[in-house]
Amino acid sequence: MVLAVKAENLWIGYMDEEENILWAVRGISIEVLEREIYCLVGESGCGKSTLGNAIVGILPPYSVTKGRLRVFNREVIVEDEKHYEEIRGKLVTLIPQNPGKALNPYLTISEQFYYVFNSLYELNKENSLKKARELLGIVGLDPEQVLDSYPHELSGGMQQRTAIALALATGAKIVVADEPTSALDANLRLQLLKLLLRLKNELGLTIIMITHDILSATRICDRVAVMYAGKIVEETSTREIIENPLHPYTKMLFDAVPILGVKKKLVSYLGEPPRPGEYIKGCQFSKRCPKAMDICREKEPEIIEINGHRVACWLYNVEGGEK
Numbered sequence: 001m002v003l004a005v006k007a008e009n010l011w012i013g014y015m016d017e018e019e020n021i022l023w024a025v026r027g028i029s030i031e032v033l034e035r036e037i038y039c040l041v042g043e044s045g046c047g048k049s050t051l052g053n054a055i056v057g058i059l060p061p062y063s064v065t066k067g068r069l070r071v072f073n074r075e076v077i078v079e080d081e082k083h084y085e086e087i088r089g090k091l092v093t094l095i096p097q098n099p100g101k102a103l104n105p106y107l108t109i110s111e112q113f114y115y116v117f118n119s120l121y122e123l124n125k126e127n128s129l130k131k132a133r134e135l136l137g138i139v140g141l142d143p144e145q146v147l148d149s150y151p152h153e154l155s156g157g158m159q160q161r162t163a164i165a166l167a168l169a170t171g172a173k174i175v176v177a178d179e180p181t182s183a184l185d186a187n188l189r190l191q192l193l194k195l196l197l198r199l200k201n202e203l204g205l206t207i208i209m210i211t212h213d214i215l216s217a218t219r220i221c222d223r224v225a226v227m228y229a230g231k232i233v234e235e236t237s238t239r240e241i242i243e244n245p246l247h248p249y250t251k252m253l254f255d256a257v258p259i260l261g262v263k264k265k266l267v268s269y270l271g272e273p274p275r276p277g278e279y280i281k282g283c284q285f286s287k288r289c290p291k292a293m294d295i296c297r298e299k300e301p302e303i304i305e306i307n308g309h310r311v312a313c314w315l316y317n318v319e320g321g322e323k
């Protein structure tokens, strides 16, 4: 199996004006396989986009890194050095949260395709148009309806699909989709998830999907990683996370959403995850965790693997003593 992305003890922080580093990603190790849909799920501020931006190569200049990040066979982060020259926009691309913002409001869609194709592959207008038609067709749009339009003339769903087609125009094999469904209604959300699945199958893409919505995650992803306060707290196959979630935080995410065909009382979860700079001693979830023990308030648990299911929680760690 080919690894598309490998992070080893990766730390990513932002330097503030006083030169303090606020760590948004804290010691993450993950392996994303080629042609899988891997989902990063968690509440706002847990570091999902920071990790996604590191994979795409769009961290701001004042970001600080430690550890390693590899994209296919290229080391893109080695401790505090970043090397994105060969991959940014070529091997990896981003489907952004808000397509309206990603599309240039002053150019028609065909001009935007020409810009990408010409700057990356020096295509002329005719060939660029031909390729654009193909890609728009793949994402389920009628090229004739879209090519001469400005972004504001398209519906939200059409803008999203156009943004996906433009992202694919780079020829990238890894796509980071950051909250791709957040601006869409339920029907369009489902259609978009199906489209991502189809693109993975038809174009052999590797997709890293970032979402706060655990249900969207389970709809199309092969594996799910749950993030909390800059760390992965649980990672396993989608089936396993639905049938046997281990971490109390993952259970809380599931308790808060309705599941089709299952009658249950929805529980809203209290409190908020800590922000960088507000990290507490011990497990970062301990303040909100109904199962917190003394050790949870003392020491942060390492992630351990139990039959291919990774979890960072003292309930499952022998050192913690309960199970």
Ligand SMILES: Nc1ncnc2c1ncn2[C@@H]1O[C@H](COP(=O)(O)OP(=O)(O)OP(=O)(O)O)[C@@H](O)[C@H]1O
Pocket: 014, 024, 042, 043, 044, 045, 046, 047, 048, 049, 050, 051, 060, 212, 275, 276
């Ligand atoms: N460019 C930046 N400069 C400074 N701090 C940042 C920057 N981007 C993110 N952060 C901070 O890093 C932390 C993690 O943010 P990040 O956007 O990665 O989380 P997230 O889980 O994707 O949340 P959201 O869904 O709200 O985007 C937050 O506290 C955020 O304020």
